Amino acid sequence: MPTISLPARCDRAAAQALLPRLIAAQAAGGLIIDARDCSQIGQAMLQVLISARRTGAGAVIEGSAHVRDTARLFGLFAQLFDDAAPA
């Protein structure tokens, strides 16, 4: 599966730049989104990631601690990650 890496700062501009790459990659099947270097993430990028998970064969997201914490805090962990959120 192809891998797309996200930058450290995942703001709206990064989400806009990512969208066409995701569309192109999804056309070829599933993909891995590497967000392990991400230290800031905003609503725009979270929405894009949810959309990527819902499109075609879906996407596997590898998130940094910050991304995973943010997802937990804002009730989006289950939509973004396959592993269960720790209790």
Add this chain to the structure above:
Amino acid sequence: MKFEDIQAIFFAECDEALVAAEQGLVACRDGAQDDDTVNAVFRGVHSIKGGAGAFGYGALQAFTHVFETLLSDVRDGTVPITAPLLDLMLRALDTVSDHVGAARGLGAAPDDIALIAELNAAMARTGDDAFAAMLDDIVGALHGDDGTWIVKVHPHGGAMANGSEPLLMLREIIDLGGVCLGCDTGDVPTLDAFDPGAGYLTWRFAMPGAVTEATVRDAFDYVGDDCSVTFGDGAPPAKAPQAPAVSPAAPSIRIDLAKLDTLIDAVGELVIAQAMMAQRLGSLGAGTYRAVSDELTQMEALTRDIQETAMAIRAQPIGAVFSRVPRILRELADSTGKRVHLVVSGESTELDKTVIERLGEPLTHLIRNAVDHGIEPAETRIAAGKPALGTLTLSAEHKSGRILIRIGDDGRGIDRARVRAKAIERGVIAADAVLSGEEIDALIFAPGFSTAPAITNVSGRGVGLDVVRQSVKDLGGRITIETVPGSGTTFTLALPLTLAISDGMVVNVGDQTLVVPLANVVESLRPAPRDVKALGAHRAMIDVRGQFVPIVPLHLAVGAVGAVERAELGVLIVVETESSGTAALLVDAICDQRQVVIKSLDTHFRAVDGVAGATILGDGRVALIVDVDRLVTRHLVEENWQAAA
């Protein structure tokens, strides 16, 4: 109001908030860890964050959000205040200051990634702990036994534009005690239909009963209609039952400085007009004067009240300058390895805003000098029986109509033998010059003078103290040194409270009336013929209690006609100068000692060598204010007078 004006207000508020936050953190370090102090720090950072979001300064907003979250934990008591935490928060405040500078266009944004990680690590609620705590909160919220109510938040696309970030606002909701009950992602389309400018998510939060609807709305104030906020599932209270204690602030308004300066100018004219009227009435005869003397006295008192009140409006506490010092010391600690304990007093002492603004640079030089040259390395201090940590003392106080600022260190003191040797080497003094200890100390203010063995980034270029003396002189002040070898050095800056009005001695010199600033005057005397010692045809010295002081005939310096030329026939005003020591100005007579309103010649005419400004006397005549330092130096040094003596 234009956008730039609003932006300028935001930056002014940032400066105030940074000062308040820094003062709060320093107070915490000094032991004042009460709710009000911590709240003051929180409010300072919170207000910067709010404005940053509104103006689209994303980096500033993001950093202040992380910092604010940590402060929230501190405020709640979930993170204890420790010395390392205070150091971390002071560094974070420095970075906020750098971000504000970057937003102003004064440099690049700081690299804050490592610091953000440190701030996150210091928070109470991170990772799994936060999630566990959140679950507990959800359980409590669902029980609804504490007045819990629900709010739904749907940020639209506009809430993500111009650097705004909805998640930062949602974090504020969480900081208020809100718990995310879930996020509705049903509207998020697949990638082919995805619009990156749209907002698809709707969150649902359980809010504690103590939080009001208005407080929640405030969090979204900056995005207005770009965020739908719906209240439901339980009524939010109209008023918080236990609002956090906030110190009542005096009502205030923000005034354009130009308007204030116009007021000060008008008050200056009023003072002059009042003096002119008093003089005119006096000239009309004793009967006329007596008839209106009560009203005149009342008017004089009122004029003085107005003048003092107008000056007080421009006055600011010197704490605004002192608050920069902890950061300077932190930076010096990084570059020199010397950590210094700071003791500050009198920070509420007020003086003119312009003086405060121009005080920062000389103060920074003196502090750098004290740490670099004065305070010894820890091992040297320990060997000398001193505490390893040096102490820098900053104080301010009003005294005799002036403000005294002292910068003292408990370092090694000035090495007079080394200073003297360096001065001889540089040709500043002759090898056989006889100088008192104080005179040797004063040599360190000579241009280009430095005893530092190596030039460092901190000091040692020999420009610092020369610049300091000039800056203080430009402010109408004086600087003196007291040093005790092995025990430390104290610099004392004596500054005027304002630059608009000064105390002066009105003197007659031939056909001219001049004003000698009282700041320079030591004493005045009528010399006996035996005390005056002639040196050639035109030069003389006066014996002032055993010390010979050169006489400077003021009429020669200003080109006055018909003046007294022999000292024993006139009056001598003994003055202290920064550059040329003590001198005695020869004048015909002293007319008065009074406050004078200073008018700048640079603005109204042009700069004149030896003249500090002008004022209007009670009879309407213009009198020049003498630049004593410059006149004496020109007369004694540039005319090679001292060599002749």
